Structures are given as structure tokens and as C-alpha cells.
Amino acid sequence: MAIVQERKQSSKVKMLSLDLPEVVNAESMKSECNSHKPKRFKRATEESVYDSSEAQFSVLERANEVAASLDPQFPSMVKVMLPSHVTGGFWLGLTRTFCIQHLPEHDAMIVLEDENGEKFETKYLVDKIGLSGGWRGFSIAHNLLAGDVLVFHLVAESMFKVYIIRSNGLGEVDIALGLIQLEAGIGPVDPALINTCKRAEDENLEPTSLENPDENVQRNKSVAYNSKGGTMSENDSEDISCEVLERIRLSESVVPFNEVRCIENFYVIVNGLIINSEFPKPLLTKYYKLCCSQNSFLHEHLLEGLNCKLAAGIISETTNIADAIKACKITASDSNFSTWDKTLQASEMLGMNVSFLRERLEQLAILASKLRRCEEARLERDQEEEDMRTRLAKLLEVKEKTNRLYSEISAKLESMFKEETDVPW
Template sequence: MVKVMLPSHVSGGFWLGLSKTFCIKHLPKQDTMFVLEDENGKKFETKYLVEKIGLSGGWRGFSIAHKLLAGDVLVFHLVTESKFKVYVIRSNGLGEVECALGLVQLDADIRPVDSADTNACERAENENREPKSVENPDGVIQRNKTAACNSKRGIVSDLFEDDTEDASCEVLEGIKLSESIVPFDEVCGIENFNVIYNGLIINPLFPKPLLTKYYELCCSQNSFLHEHLLEGLNYKLVAGIISETTNIADAIKACKITTLESSFSTWDKTLQAGEMLGMNVSFLREQLEQLASLASKLKTCEEARLEREQEEQEMRTRLAKLLEVKEKKDRLQSRISVKLMSRFKEVIDAPW
């Protein structure tokens, strides 16, 4: 779900109305506390109000913490029933992601930079600070806090003089332009396996174990699962989609009979969201559907077995009670017989 920030969203009442269609399809039917997790993993709690279809208490804190302004664009990715992963795209010039990578933008107000804008870019940069470095000839985004312009790619990087950007610098380090796209059948191993999106190799965004697992997942289908993703997505969102897909594939392999049906549902919804953006996850969804069906049948069989065991236990309990009653009856009859026999003898032995 994509939202363009309005003045009412980021000042004054700090109220964020959401898409009615999206909320009806995907969000809870009662007021719920939602977690908003930003790109750095920091979490904020906010309250989702069903009747008003929007976020209230807690949204103010998120807005202020991220210094949101009218015109900023937010991408909300629903990762669980009560958690959004939120990606921020700035309106005051291209944001860090778009500046660094030259992606096609999500909103009309955020446009790609062409060669005609390079001089303007340099002038604006010189007004604020002197450049400290330039783009590496190999296309690698160096870890320095400056802005450089390239006539072919537009803005290559735009990292501001702010301590909060250090983590972003570390992430961007190593990302470079791809000279060519190698077909998957020519990939010989993990050593020359590159995740390329919009002409950029984004391997540094993934831990090595996760990248290896994703490579194995692609090998199973003999194709890059992400090659048909829509153009213009935030590159961190792309990394998130790939990571979630890989993690869900791991979870599927590790699931047991005791795995909750809600887990299957959550995984499928997440995969469906990626599939809508072009991720090849149909084979995972098919396996999930089979597992969910088998799990449902197993649950039915287990419930029937437990019900049968309960009935058998109840039968054993009733039988035990019947045996107890029978024993009591036998003892009573025995005592009555003894008394009657004694009385019978007394009558015989009584004098005339």
C-alpha cells in the first residue's frame, strides 16, 4: 500500500487514513495495535481504528521520528496480521535510495534525473558543501558523504552530513552497476551468482547464508526468481521480498504437523504480495497449499482420533461403574441370602 503524505498526516492532528479497499481485504476487523517497523528495524506502536479506517495513537511518534513532510511517499508492506514494514521515499529531491541507485520512482513528484539535470545537481551540492569524493570508475558507491552526478545514471549518491546515515553508507558500500546480465543457466555457482535489479548488483544487501539459500532456491527452478519484479520498486523493498521468500522457504522445510494453520495463511499472504509484484513464488504457494490441505486433514484425523479415545475412555469409565454396581448388587444379594437362610433355619428349629 502506497501513501503520499498530506499536511494532516504529518502535522496538527497527526492522523493517517488508509486505503479502504486494502483494509477490508487484509487488516483485522477490530481495533488493533499495529507495529510499524522502519528500514533500520526500529519499531513503533500505533493504533488501527476500524471504523475510521486509519492509524491514530502512536502515528505522531513515527511521523516525528522520521521527520516526515507533506509530499513524502510511504510504502506499507504488511508482513504479519498486525505489523507493517514501512519504507520512506523523500519528496524534497530524490531520497537516499533513489539518489544512490537511480531507480524509477513510485510517485510522479519523484522523477528520474537525466543528463540535463547534472549541472543543477552540482550547483545545488556546491551551495551546501564542497564535494569530498567522486564516483568510483567501476560504479561502486564509496562510503563517503557527498553527492556526485553522472550524465547516464543521474544522481549516483546523496548521503547527507548526518550521523544517522552511517548505517546507510555501510549498506550502499559495494553496490555497483552490472556490466551485463548473465542468464541463469550460465551461472556456475554461488561465486558468480548476482542478484541484479534495475541494472544494479544488490548482493551486499544480503547476509551470505541467506544469499546462498536464495541461490539454492533459484537453482530449484533454474531461474532468477526476482527477474520479473516490477520496475521502480525501492531496492530495500526488493531485498525484503527476496529475504522473506527465502525465509518462508526455510520455514516450509522446517514445518511440522504441529505447525499452526495461521502460519500457513500468513506465509501464503506474504508470498502472494511478492507474487503481485512479479516475484516467482508460485511453486512455494502450491507447496504451501498442499501442506495446508494435508495439515487440515491430519488435524481432522487427529481430532477424530482424540474424540474416539475420549469415547472409549468414557465407555471404560461407564463399564467400571457398571462393574462396581454389579459387585455391590452381588454383595447385597449374598447378605440377603445369608439372612434368609438363617431365618429359614430358625423357623425349622422353633418349638411347636
């Protein structure tokens, strides 16, 4: 019996030893399968694309300010860029309510126009409520990043005007510059302009004369370059050199403002280039007078390397605001003063001397605010006087009714008294 039990125990041990590897293999296979399962990544949200809530609030606040400044007769929509919008599939989902209310009820081509007027066609898919084909091109062309905010302004049935607010922007600066771009139609400076002028200087060509541009065009047309860096034919250069050399030229030297005697020798120089031709003559005259009032070039300390077109826009906007300040009435709204000050603040941060305008604007805003408070106090007093007159009228009416009632009671009592005296004994 002992031998039989021993054999049974040994057989059980063998069975266990045979089963154990299978169990181990099963567990290892299970863990291996789990390790190959695709991980579920957390879906990006608007909050997750910003480093902090303050950064999110800042860019959204700027976007809302831009949206509020647009023409209210056309609907607008604010959209935060997520990673899926600007990388990978480049799919842009839109707001369902906005699409239902304002966009076509069928698939259609939607045009996106940026702030420079360049247009991009995109495919709007009504079932998926978003933009597909063409959106990738728009995103790449404008270097969109997660966290940027776009304001879509539906200016036509199938066209959005798109304003881009960068998540790493300069706050009020980019808003103000956006206003400058809208007013002045600023675009990037073609490198051919600077290349042509530098080439002309290197070859000791005579400076371009604004009075006789055609003569200079014929003299300098052989040095024209296209924007891609290649040389152009003589005919091609003849077409563009007039525009290039007439609009912008190199400055031989910088003349101090105290040596400027009249507008004829008043030159607006940015990055060593004379850009007088960027301004209409009336505006240039106004800017000259504005500089004379401060006995200095207001643009003298603009940031080095600043785009010439942008510099021209800043100068134009500064001059226009100075005109608006001169022409404004004391009844002007706070929003006007606020908009002007924001634009001037942006220009000041870029080096424009506008502190005297901001100081004047502050004083005018204070006086206008005091007038409004005075008017409000006067209206409040008038309202109180009107209320008093109304209460007095009601009091007189009550008094009249009371007197009439007293008269009736007195007459009744006199009549009763008379009847009582006339009763026979």
C-alpha cells in the same frame, strides 16, 4: 349618506394599499434572512467516507489482521480517519475507554512512530480525549486521507507505533508488505544512489568494485550528489560516496541464469542495478540455491520501477519463508501456513516467482491438516474408551453391591426358614 360610505370605502382601500408593501417587505426580509443562515452540514461518519460497505469491510478487515498480528502484551486501537482528522482543524479524537485505561491522566506529549521509525511528537489533551498539536504534521507527512485506517500500538507509556492501512490499498498485498517492512526494516531509496551511479556511467567511469570500494570512492567522489539535487563538497562526498557506491552499482549487462556457474557471478539485478550488497552473505547464498532449484532468477519478473529496497525485502522474505518451510514440523499451526501464504501471494502479485513455494506450502498444509484431523479422531476415540471404562467401573460397582445385597437377603431368608422349622409343634 352614500357619499360618506363611499369616502369610508376609499379610505380603507388607501390604508390597505399602504399596508401591503410593508407585509411584502417583511416576508421578503424574512426569506432573505433565512437564506443567509448557515447551513448545517451532516456530520461525517465512518460509513460515509467509503463508497460501499464492501470497501469499508475490506479496509477494516485488513486493519484488524494487522492489529491481531501485534504483540498482545501491548494494547492496540484501530481508528478510521474522518475528514476532520486529515483536513481543516486536524484534530484526532481517540477512543474514550482506551484513553482512560492506558493513557496518562493529565495532558502529555505522545510520540507517534511510523513503520519507518520516524517519530512525531503530538499533544495529548486529557479533557478532550484526543491529539492536537503535532497531529497535523503526522497527517500531512503520511498523506492521510479520509477512509484510511490507523492501528495505534501503545509500545511505551507515551509512545504509539502507528501502522497505516490505506483505504485504496491492495488488500492482502499491503499487509504482507507491511510484514516485509517490519522484518527487513525497509525504507525509501535515496535518489542520490541512482543519480550517482548514472552520473558515473555517463562520464564513463569504471564500475564500482565491491572488493576494493575505497579505491573507487577516491575515483568517483567528485560526482556525488545530495538527495536534494545539489552538488556536495569533496569532503561531504567522501563521507557518503563509500556507502553509496559500495552498496549499489549499475549493471553492464544481464547474464542469463543458465550462464551462472557459481555464486561469484550470481548478481541480483533490479531496475538495472546490482543490489547484492543489500543481502548478508548467508542469505544471498540461500537465495542463489533457491534460484538454482528452479534454474531461473526468481526476481526476474518483478514489476518495473519497483523500489530497490522493497525488492530486496521481498527477496529476503521469500528466502526466509523457504527456510521456514524446510524447517517446519507437521505440527505447525494453520496460522503459520496462512501467514506464509499471504506473504508469498503478495510477492507473487508483484512479479516474484514463488508459485513452487506456494504449491509446496499447500501440500504441507493439507498433510498437517490431515494429521490434525487424525489426532482429533484418535483423541475422540481415547475419550470414548475412557468413558466406557468409567461406565464399566460404575457397572461393576453396582453389580458388586447387588450381589452383596442378594447374599444378605439369602442369608436372612435361610435364617428365618431355620427358625420356622425349629418351632415346637
